[in-house]
Amino acid sequence: MREFWLAYWRSLLAIVKDINILLLVIIGPIIYSIYYPFPYSTEVVRQIPVAIADLDRSSLSRQLIRLADASPDIEVINVVTHPDEIKQALWDGDIEGGLIIPKGFRKHVMRGETAKAIVLGNGAYFMFNRGELLGFSGAVQALSSQFKIEHELKKSVSTAQAQERSEPVRLEFRAASNPTGGYSTYVVPAVAVVVLQQTLLLGICMLLGTWRESRSAPFNMQHSRNRLALVFAAATICIINTLYYLGIVYWREDYPHLGLLRNLLPLIVIFSLTAAAWAVVIGSYIRHRVQAVIYLVPTSIPIIFLAGFAWPVESIPSPLVALSLLIPSTASVQAFLNVDQMGASFVQVLSEVLNLGLLFLGLLLMIILRKNWPSSDNAN
Amino acid sequence: MQSQFQHKVSFITALKRELKYYRYNGRECLIAVAILLASMTSVAWIFSSGTLTDLPIAVIDNDKSALSRSYIRMLEAAPEMHIVKQLNSTEQARELLEQASIYAFVLIPNDFAKDIKTGRQTSIVSWSSGQYLTISSTISKSLRQVTGTISAGIEITSLTKRAESRLAAHVNYSPIQSELRTLFNPYQNYQFFIVSSLLPAMLQMFVMIWTAFVVGRELQANTWAKNLNAGTSIYALITAKVLPVFIIASVIAFACLIWLFAISAWPVNGSLSLLILGWELMILAYIVLGILFTSIASNLATGLSFTVFFTAPAFAYVGITFPQHAMPLIAQVWTYMLPVRSLLRLQIEQVELGAPVVNSIPELLILLGFILLPLPFVIAQIRRRCRTENVGCQL
Numbered sequence: 001m002r003e004f005w006l007a008y009w010r011s012l013l014a015i016v017k018d019i020n021i022l023l024l025v026i027i028g029p030i031i032y033s034i035y036y037p038f039p040y041s042t043e044v045v046r047q048i049p050v051a052i053a054d055l056d057r058s059s060l061s062r063q064l065i066r067l068a069d070a071s072p073d074i075e076v077i078n079v080v081t082h083p084d085e086i087k088q089a090l091w092d093g094d095i096e097g098g099l100i101i102p103k104g105f106r107k108h109v110m111r112g113e114t115a116k117a118i119v120l121g122n123g124a125y126f127m128f129n130r131g132e133l134l135g136f137s138g139a140v141q142a143l144s145s146q147f148k149i150e151h152e153l154k155k156s157v158s159t160a161q162a163q164e165r166s167e168p169v170r171l172e173f174r175a176a177s178n179p180t181g182g183y184s185t186y187v188v189p190a191v192a193v194v195v196l197q198q199t200l201l202l203g204i205c206m207l208l209g210t211w212r213e214s215r216s217a218p219f220n221m222q223h224s225r226n227r228l229a230l231v232f233a234a235a236t237i238c239i240i241n242t243l244y245y246l247g248i249v250y251w252r253e254d255y256p257h258l259g260l261l262r263n264l265l266p267l268i269v270i271f272s273l274t275a276a277a278w279a280v281v282i283g284s285y286i287r288h289r290v291q292a293v294i295y296l297v298p299t300s301i302p303i304i305f306l307a308g309f310a311w312p313v314e315s316i317p318s319p320l321v322a323l324s325l326l327i328p329s330t331a332s333v334q335a336f337l338n339v340d341q342m343g344a345s346f347v348q349v350l351s352e353v354l355n356l357g358l359l360f361l362g363l364l365l366m367i368i369l370r371k372n373w374p375s376s377d378n379a380n
Numbered sequence: 381m382q383s384q385f386q387h388k389v390s391f392i393t394a395l396k397r398e399l400k401y402y403r404y405n406g407r408e409c410l411i412a413v414a415i416l417l418a419s420m421t422s423v424a425w426i427f428s429s430g431t432l433t434d435l436p437i438a439v440i441d442n443d444k445s446a447l448s449r450s451y452i453r454m455l456e457a458a459p460e461m462h463i464v465k466q467l468n469s470t471e472q473a474r475e476l477l478e479q480a481s482i483y484a485f486v487l488i489p490n491d492f493a494k495d496i497k498t499g500r501q502t503s504i505v506s507w508s509s510g511q512y513l514t515i516s517s518t519i520s521k522s523l524r525q526v527t528g529t530i531s532a533g534i535e536i537t538s539l540t541k542r543a544e545s546r547l548a549a550h551v552n553y554s555p556i557q558s559e560l561r562t563l564f565n566p567y568q569n570y571q572f573f574i575v576s577s578l579l580p581a582m583l584q585m586f587v588m589i590w591t592a593f594v595v596g597r598e599l600q601a602n603t604w605a606k607n608l609n610a611g612t613s614i615y616a617l618i619t620a621k622v623l624p625v626f627i628i629a630s631v632i633a634f635a636c637l638i639w640l641f642a643i644s645a646w647p648v649n650g651s652l653s654l655l656i657l658g659w660e661l662m663i664l665a666y667i668v669l670g671i672l673f674t675s676i677a678s679n680l681a682t683g684l685s686f687t688v689f690f691t692a693p694a695f696a697y698v699g700i701t702f703p704q705h706a707m708p709l710i711a712q713v714w715t716y717m718l719p720v721r722s723l724l725r726l727q728i729e730q731v732e733l734g735a736p737v738v739n740s741i742p743e744l745l746i747l748l749g750f751i752l753l754p755l756p757f758v759i760a761q762i763r764r765r766c767r768t769e770n771v772g773c774q775l
Contacts, residue, residue, distance in 0.1 A: 020681035024688075031689060039697050039711040049705070090563075091735035093725075096703075097563075112548065115556050123562040124732040126573060127703055130517065133560055140558035147555040164501035165538065169531040171504050173520055176477050178510030183702050186513035202688070206681065293684045294408075294593045295415050297692055298582040302422035311570070312483070312515050314436060315429045320422060334480060341511045344478035 003219075007229035010218040015207060015237065025203030029241045032195045033249045040184035041253075047075040048131045052099045053083045058106035060143075064117065067142050068099065073135035086120065097122045097132035109147065177342040178256060185255050189341055190309040190333045192245050193271070197329045198300050200238050201279040205292030208283035211374035221373035227280070231367065234276035235269075242268045246340060259340035266346060267335055267353070274328040274356045277363035284370055307333035331355040390612040394620035402624055409590070413628060416586045420636070423578050427571040432518045434462035438473050438485040441466060445493035451504075451530055455486065460522035470507075477509055484508035484519045496534055564649075564732035572646050576731070577700045577724050579636045580659070584666050584720045585691040587629045591670030592687045595621055596680040605766035614759060614766075622667050629663045641731075649734030658726040658740075658747065665719040665750035666691075672754045675761040694718050699725075722746045 015021050052068065054061050069076045077095060080086060086098040100118040108115035119136040121129040145166060152162035178185045211217040219226045246264065250257050286292050305311055306324035313321055324330040335352035338344040346353070402409060439455065441448050456463050464482060467473050473485040487505040489495075495502040506523050508516040532554070539549035565572060595618075598604045604617055637656065641648055648655065670687060677683030697707075697714060698721045704712055715721045726743040729735040 020679075020685055023682070023685045028685075028689065032693065035689075036693055036696055039707040039715075040702055041708055041711075042706050045703055045706040048703075091729070091733055091739045093739075096705075109555055112555075114554065117556065117558050119558050119560045121560055121562040123565040123568055124573075124728045125700070125703055126568060126570075127701070127706075129562055129568065137558045137560070140556055144554055144556040151555075161499070165499060165535065167501060167531060168496055168499075168534040168538070169502055169504060169527055171506065171524060171527040174505060174507050175510035175516070176474065176507045178513065181510055181513060181517075183513065186511060187696075187702075198692075290593065290681055290684050291408075293681075293688060294589055295412050297589055297688055298416050298419045298585045300692060301578055301582055301695070302419050302426065305423060305426050309512060310514055311426060312432065312435060312512070314434065315432060316426050317428060320425055337511055338479050342478045342480070342509065344475075348475065348479040 003223070004225050004229050007219040007223075007226035008233050011207075011230045011233035012236065014218055015203065015233070018207070018210070021203045021206050024199050024206060025237055026241070028199040028203075029196060029244070032199070033192075033245060036191060036195070037184050037188045037249070037253050040182075040187060043180065043182035043184050045127045045131050045183075046072050048073060048097065048128055048135070049077045049095045050074045050097045050099065050132060050135075051078040051080055051086050051089055051095045052076055052101065053080050053086055054101050055081070055083075055103045056101050056105035057081075060106040060109060061101045064099075064101060064139060064143050067139035068136060071135040071138055073131040073138075090122070096125065096128045099136050177258075182255075184253060185341070186309070188253065189250065189255060190307055190337060191304055192249070193333045193336055194300060194304050194307065194329045196238060196241050196245065197275045197278070197327075197332070198296075198303070200234060200241075200275055201282060202292055202296065204234050204276070204279035205283040205286045205296070206289055208280070208374055209286040209291050210289045211376075212286065213288040215375045215377040217374045217376040220376055224368045227367050227373065228364075231273070231276045231280050231364075234279055235272040238272035238275050239268055242272060246336075250340070256341055258343035260345075263339050263344075263346040267332075267339060267349070270353060270356045270360065271328065271332040271336070274332075274360040274363065277360055277367060278328050281363050281366050281370075284367075284373060303327055303329055306330055309333055309337060325355055326359065328356060328359060331359075386611075387613050387616055391616035391620055394607070394612060394616050395623065398620050398624055409628070412586065412590060413632070416582060416632065419582055420579055423582070424571070424575050424639070427575055430569045430571040431567065432515065432570070433459050435460060435484075435515055435519055436464040436482045437461050437519065438465040438467050438476060438482045439463050440468065440470065440473060440485060440487045442490045443488050443492035447493040447496060448488045451488065451492075451526075454526050454530060455523075458522045458526055460518055473507070477507065480509065480512070483512055483515045484523075486523065499538065572640075572644070574701070576640055576646070576727065577698065578695070579640070580662065580720055580723055580727070581695045581698070583629065583632060583636070584662065584694065585688075586632075587625065587663050588666040588670040588673070588691050589684065589687050591622060591625050591667045592674040592683050593680070594625065595671050596674035596677070596683045599675065599762070599765050600680045602766075604762070608763075608766050614763060618671065618759075618762070622671070625667060626663060630660060633659045633663060646731070648731050650730035650740075651737055652730075654737055654740055654744075655727060655730045658723050658730075658744065661744065661747040661751065662719050662723040665747050668751050668754050668758060669719070671758050671762070675758060675765055694720055697721065716746065719747055719750045722750075 015025060052065055054065065065076060065079060068074060078089065083100055086095070089095045098120040100120065102116065102118065105115050105117070117140050119133060121132045123129050148166045149162050152166050153159065175181065221227055246268070283292070306316065306320065306327065307330050308316065331352040335349040338349050339346065439452055441452060452463065455461055465476070467485070470487065476482045477485060485507050487507070489502060489504070492502050504527060506520070508519055510516050536549045562568065598621065607617055608614060637659065640646055641652070673687050673690070674680070674683035677686060697711065697718055699715060704715055707715070722743040726740045729740045729743070
């Protein structure tokens with residue numbers, strides 16, 4: 001047991017003493033914890049710049065422009081007289097969408113015919129398209145229901161009844177999690193898990209690569225007990241980093257934080273152990289100090305999207321889903337989101353925990369059985 | 381003339397040395413390219429379904445009337461959603477929601493049918509997982525459509541009952557309508573939206589990291605200092621060093637472009653040649669930045685670490701998934717420091733907006749700036765590195 005702790009401390013020491021490894025596994029997560037949430041810190045996209053082409057120039061079209069301007073989703077920065085001006089402004093990047101109020105707009109309404117306003121959504125940016133649709137169609141609906149209620153009033157007893165009749169089935173939206181629909185709240189807690197896993201991976205690979213290159217492992221890696229000590233040392237760092245994210249970063253960024261410590265702690269431990277064992281297994285194939293850095297960085301992009309928070313698991317091709325279970329972050333992202341952001345209990349994420357547990361056991365088996373490890377000839 | 385000739389000779393010697401390296405040690409580069417291509421393929425494959433369909437939801441039908449059942453059938457018919465369970469209690473539904481077995485549930489109230497028949501307003505409540513933002517907003521949009529349809533049907537029936545002609549009832553139900561015309565990517569296909577911007581994001585990682593690696597290794601091993609002393613020009617050394625990187629990256633870039641615009645056949649509304657030029661300039665920009673980072677850093681590993689910090693999270697700042705104009709001012713300014721942002725804006729202008737060439741000139745100039753502005757400093761820095769390290773050797 002003494003040998004185990006000695007190897008454990010020597011691993012930690014080796015990580016802390018090498019400035020470049022420290023940069024990856026400790027300073028990296030700290031930099032990311034500030035850099036990643038920062039662009040999203042406004043959380044929602046409001047006041048999308050738009051223009052309106054008013055071809056009708058009537059009292060009604062002006063009323064619609066006022067209603068559109070009042071919407072928090074869009075900001076009418078220009079009212080033009082020709083649709084081509086909208087196109088030009090889109091090209092110049094001055095506006096991101098627009099509305100066309102066609103000629104005869106008011107006349108149609110007054111004659112008792114349906115009048116149409118045309119919303120031009122910017123499909124090149126999905127967030128803009130959604131916001132423009134919400135803003136403009138909200139304004140159009142508001143204008144429309146004024147007429148509708150007026151019309152209903154003629155046939156109904158009271159204003160209340162007219163209002164009810166004008167919309168017989170109402171749809172109420174309630175969010176069970178992320179109630180404000182924040183973008184940062186949606187992206188960062190998921191990506192954070194991948195960041196923690198990938199920085200640890202690159203750091204441990206640099207450590208093992210250096211040891212192999214210069215035959216300088218600070219303990220005899222032929223003993224599987226010492227290799228396990230390395231896994232536990234890496235897991236220790238990962239636990240501290242994860243606690244920093246869940247405890248400090250999420251609190252500072254004001255994300256919903258529903259997880260109870262007794263549910264979260266076992267999750268943090270199993271995630272960290274699996275991520276550490278994963279890093280050590282991959283690291284054992286690394287030949288030199290920077291090899292993992294030049295190979296593995298682009299893989300973080302598919303790893304993020306395989307986690308199923310941005311694109312649902314149900315829509316990912318099944319061979320990829322099966323492969324993605326071999327990456328610790330896939331089940332971890334789901335488990336952390338469910339417990340911490342959505343309020344699930346530990347029991348509810350048992351299938352994810354089981355996935356991680358099996359993966360951890362498999363990785364441990366590889367660590368114990370593999371014979372080819374960095375040697376310690378030149379260690380002082 | 382003499383010196384020009386000498387430049388040419390020293391460039392060819394340097395290039396021969398590079399090619400020899402790739403011939404005998406090409407495995408390393410091959411693996412890096414293979415991993416990059418595997419990552420790109422996975423990303424394209426992840427989004428291959430393009431649009432979100434059959435998202436699992438649940439329904440709680442407290443009314444159990446013919447009308448509620450027909451509403452449920454309409455929900456089931458919507459392509460975006462798929463009802464996996466009919467539940468009896470909200471507790472059960474919330475539990476499924478918390479563990480992401482479903483992304484939303486719809487609650488049909490008691491007396492749903494009765495209220496409608498008696499002309500009272502009734503409320504359907506939908507609970508969704510806002511944590512899965514893209515998914516829950518797709519479900520909300522679909523629910524709004526289905527509920528709007530049933531609501532309209534009911535009101536038009538009610539108006540016709542009150543002795544209005546069917547046509548008049550249609551008009552009076554909704555006197556003013558909005559018609560959405562989504563300009564560019566009209567079906568809101570995610571595969572095109574996200575993959576076309578993730579491919580350059582992955583390519584920039586490879587280009588900058590690989591450049592920082594091949595150049596940094598020479599500086600680390602101090603081989604360039606010896607070559608410089610032997611009379612090889614610094615320009616020949618650098619050009620020969622990065623030329624293979626440029627060629628490899630260009631081949632990958634062309635493969636991406638062919639996949640996007642020939643095989644997947646996404647339409648290009650603007651100039652394809654401008655787009656190709658943009659990709660090539662982006663590659664060059666990251667080559668220059670790669671040399672810059674590695675020549676400033678005190679050693680290879682540090683240079684590479686900073687390169688990773690610069691390229692890996694860049695996608696968060698490019699303004700594709702979260703628009704630039706909604707970011708805090710400092711972040712908006714910082715995005716201009718990322719060449720991939722300029723390329724992606726140019727790509728959107730040329731592929732989707734179909735903007736005239738003149739509108740994309742600013743982005744081209746920014747990319748050129750990334751190539752030309754750091755260059756004198758980069759050359760000076762490498763000269764300095766080679767000199768000081770030489771002195772270090774002699775000591």
